[in-house]
Ligand SMILES: Nc1ncnc2c1ncn2[C@@H]1O[C@H](COP(=O)(O)OP(=O)(O)OP(=O)(O)O)[C@@H](O)[C@H]1O
């Protein structure tokens with residue numbers, strides 16, 4: 001028997017084998033897709049306002065509750081009153097739109113009044129909003145873990161539904177419908193985001209405003225509106241991540257925004273805060289690192305490793321993997 | 331020509347409403363009083379230059395015209411409409427555009443995208459607007475895919491001019507268009523200013539280079555620490571003792 005962590009890890013790697021490694025990789029990519037979606041919101045807001053929007057993780061948390069609310073309104077996963085595909089689509093629609101509105105509201109009331117204040121002021125305001133949202137959710141939900149029971153969606157008489165069916169298997173490791181949904185939805189949303197940012201008038205106005213807000217307003221761009229839209233889009237992505245978190249991981253809980261949000265923030269920093277491809281890459285990287293740390297070293301290590309990486313990047317490479325070197329340290 | 335010290339000669343009877351009018355404008359940055367009782371007009375199709383030393387308030391004047399900063403007292407009107415409390419985008423929609431100090435291009439965006447931003451309130455630019463700008467600056471068409479931040483200073487100046495012209499302005503504001511350009515490019519850029527002016531666009535041009543700008547302007551104003559100290563037809567200003575001493579170096 002060894003007591004050294006390193007030996008334990010090596011034993012674990014041997015014991016789990018290739019199948020185990022693939023399982024961890026699979027879990028990491030699915031989890032990482034959610035981190036990527038949330039990281040995009042952090043990075044977009046940072047890009048346009050140079051603000052770390054600490055409340056963003058809690059917008060994601062509210063998204064999980066909105067999805068849950070729709071699910072319950074239609075009978076819950078065990079006895080849904082409408083077919084499960086429209087139900088899931090409705091959960092996405094409501095959570096995405098609702099989170100978007102919450103994000104816009106946060107910007108309007110907590111950040112916009114501080115637009116010309118020193119940079120520390122909106123940062124403190126962001127922390128305040130985060131606590132406000134967490135504590136409100138705690139009060140409103142009585143600190144309950146609201147279970148999605150996503151496994152039962154579409155199943156008959158409370159049996160397993162199709163979400164846990166394998167789509168394909170690699171080395172006897174199944175990749176299920178919900179995993180495919182998470183990854184494909186994340187990819188589709190990111191593709192849509194890239195199209196918006198690089199191809200539409202709004203997206204170009206967002207880039208112009210990020211680069212030089214005053215010059216953008218000199219072109220007639222209503223920069224307040226552009227900033228609102230940035231919060232809206234980032235929060236819509238967080239809302240989508242919220243529903244998928246509920247369906248895949250299982251529950252809505254007032255405190256998930258903190259830890260999950262912090263990991264997504266780590267992803268944004270690792271990718272290079274302000275960079276869209278960076279947030280996407282960073283999310284998947286953090287997801288995979290976390291999954292391997294959990295699988296090989298044990299769950300108690302996952303946070304230590306992830307936040308160790310955050311500290312390492314902040315110290316050694318604050319611009320992240322894909323960030324521009326000119327970026328300011330916060 | 332008038333030496334401005336308080337009294338303003340009233341318009342001769344039924345003078346037409348100028349395109350732009352600043353009336354007794356006081357602009358502050360926080361507690362600092364910058365523009366002090368500024369009166370200034372630009373007629374339709376007129377080319378007016380605004381001269382003055384460093385920190386005299388020239389850029390602040392343009393920002394006040396655009397609504398980037400708001401005057402504490404006084405009014406700004408455009409085509410006879412009081413726009414003092416209107417947003418910048420409203421003013422640009424009404425027919426203003428600016429070539430800002432230091433150009434302020436969107437560096438990580440392409441030349442084409444920069445031009446599109448100039449026409450932001452006009453649907454991102456109709457083909458004829460692009461054609462007009464590309465005729466004036468054929469290089470911009472050639473380089474439309476290049477990132478604006480990677481262009482040379484002279485080329486960036488063309489992008490900044492082209493971007494402003496995309497808005498089809500009635501009034502074009504220019505803040506030191508010749509700054510940082512080699513003499514030959516200064517001449518070239520003033521030729522273009524003249525050309526644009528002759529196409530009917532009114533202009534308010536801020537310049538340190540008084541000689542060249544007065545040679546193409548209709549009228550001029552001279553600012554000193556936020557107050558007008560001289561105004562009049564360009565030809566007369568060129569001959570004015572004080573101005574010659576202070577700015578023309580002869
Ligand atoms: N945003 C600002 N906040 C505080 N003071 C400002 C601001 N912008 C300009 N000023 C001050 O206002 C005064 C006038 O500045 P302005 O930029 O209008 O001068 P200018 O005539 O354009 O000078 P230059 O020829 O050097 O460009 C200066 O003393 C400047 O320091």
Ligand SMILES: [Mg+2]
Nearest residue numbers: 388389431505
């Ligand atoms: Mg200036």
